[in-house]
Amino acid sequence: MSDTDIVKFATEGNRDLHILFGSQSGNSEGLAEKWQKEAPRYGLNPTVHDMDGFDIKSMSEMTRVMIICSTWGEGEMPDNAEELYDEAKDAGKILSKTNFSVCSLGDTGYDLFCQSGKDWDKTLQDIGGSRIYDRVDCDVDYEMPAEEWMKGVMPKLACVGDDGAFVPGLEEKMIAYASGMEIDEPEEEMEAIGGTTAYQAMATVPLFFKKPNKWLKRVKGVLAEDDLPTTGIEKAKDMFKELRKITLKSLPQGRDYIALVDNEKCIGCTQCVYYCNFASIDMISWDLNARTSQFESKKALILDDTCVGCTLCAFACPVEAITMESKV
Numbered sequence: 001m002s003d004t005d006i007v008k009f010a011t012e013g014n015r016d017l018h019i020l021f022g023s024q025s026g027n028s029e030g031l032a033e034k035w036q037k038e039a040p041r042y043g044l045n046p047t048v049h050d051m052d053g054f055d056i057k058s059m060s061e062m063t064r065v066m067i068i069c070s071t072w073g074e075g076e077m078p079d080n081a082e083e084l085y086d087e088a089k090d091a092g093k094i095l096s097k098t099n100f101s102v103c104s105l106g107d108t109g110y111d112l113f114c115q116s117g118k119d120w121d122k123t124l125q126d127i128g129g130s131r132i133y134d135r136v137d138c139d140v141d142y143e144m145p146a147e148e149w150m151k152g153v154m155p156k157l158a159c160v161g162d163d164g165a166f167v168p169g170l171e172e173k174m175i176a177y178a179s180g181m182e183i184d185e186p187e188e189e190m191e192a193i194g195g196t197t198a199y200q201a202m203a204t205v206p207l208f209f210k211k212p213n214k215w216l217k218r219v220k221g222v223l224a225e226d227d228l229p230t231t232g233i234e235k236a237k238d239m240f241k242e243l244r245k246i247t248l249k250s251l252p253q254g255r256d257y258i259a260l261v262d263n264e265k266c267i268g269c270t271q272c273v274y275y276c277n278f279a280s281i282d283m284i285s286w287d288l289n290a291r292t293s294q295f296e297s298k299k300a301l302i303l304d305d306t307c308v309g310c311t312l313c314a315f316a317c318p319v320e321a322i323t324m325e326s327k328v
């Protein structure tokens with residue numbers, strides 16, 4: 001396929017992409033929203049769907065589907081995905097031209113790691129969907145693996161034609177098209193088309209962003225050669241995961257429990273506030289006149305109406321000031 005053909009393929013006909021998210025605390029939703037901005041680079045026209053209220057039958061008309069879903073409770077769907085998943089399980093073979101891939105968010109500290117994503121992956125295949133790219137199961141530090149998945153699945157879906165069929169041999173050119181890099185074509189393919197060259201034709205397509213090719217190549221070359229040092233946070237990740245597993249197993253958790261701060265122990269460091277995904281922790285001034293710095297005179301306070309008992313704050317507290325208590 002020539003450069004002009006790839007432009008035509010990427011910009012004409014049905015280019016719809018559907019991104020569905022199942023999310024409790026916003027991580028999957030955030031990724032869905034972020035990634036919809038990437039889609040136009042591949043000539044795709046994205047729509048983000050909350051799984052809540054989505055009609056499973058409408059998926060039969062969709063040719064390109066990305067699923068991003070977290071796992072909650074003990075291997076369960078997030079609240080907004082439960083109903084749709086139940087409907088999907090009983091839907092029968094309703095999909096015939098739907099290409100899909102699943103990104104699951106989870107936490108290896110739980111026994112049923114990324115179970116919801118695994119369930120979606122299997123169920124979509126059972127009801128007739130075609131897995132176009134392998135599922136990724138992401139741990140708490142999900143950003144990097146999730147981003148890699150997106151970069152793998154988006155060009156694949158962009159190579160799906162109007163009829164839902166994947167066009168083989170197109171992917172490299174699609175990636176080049178999306179990155180704005182020049183495509184390595186023999187010189188003779190650069191002939192004029194209706195007064196413009198193929199590359200000029202590409203440049204007139206509004207969704208095409210051209211970047212300096214040589215500069216990108218040089219940066220990639222330098223990065224590939226360099227033995228880059230591992231950062232402190234990178235080194236600490238494995239330890240972080242192990243610690244999280246231990247604390248998670250040793251702490252009571254879930255909606256029947258709530259975090260409780262011991263004021264005597266709290267040093268007001270605010271660490272727990274940053275860990276809480278539910279904005280359930282406030283730093284409250286206790287007017288402790290004996291203390292001089294404002295930092296130390298504030299204590300963490302758990303907001304009991306929004307705390308879901310996830311234990312992240314207890315894990316984060318450096319002085320073990322937070323315990324998990326039963327609500328009843």
Ligand SMILES: Cc1cc2nc3c(=O)[nH]c(=O)nc-3n(C[C@H](O)[C@H](O)[C@H](O)COP(=O)(O)O)c2cc1C
Pocket residue numbers: 022023024025026027028029069070071072073074075076078105106107108110111112113114115140142254308309310
């Ligand atoms: C109360 C609670 C229960 C969870 N249960 C599981 C689980 O069973 N399996 C798993 O892999 N992850 C589990 N997780 C981790 C979440 O899936 C993970 O934090 C994910 O990034 C949340 O994404 P979301 O904000 O899109 O819902 C749980 C998290 C919480 C707070």
Ligand code: SF4
Pocket residue numbers: 258259275276277278279280281302303306307308309310311312313314
């Ligand atoms: S347990 Fe802690 S981190 Fe989790 S929701 Fe409650 S206050 Fe937030």
Ligand code: SF4
Pocket residue numbers: 261265266267268269270271272273299300316317318319320321322
């Ligand atoms: S992490 Fe611990 S010490 Fe720091 S503010 Fe929260 S409860 Fe207090």
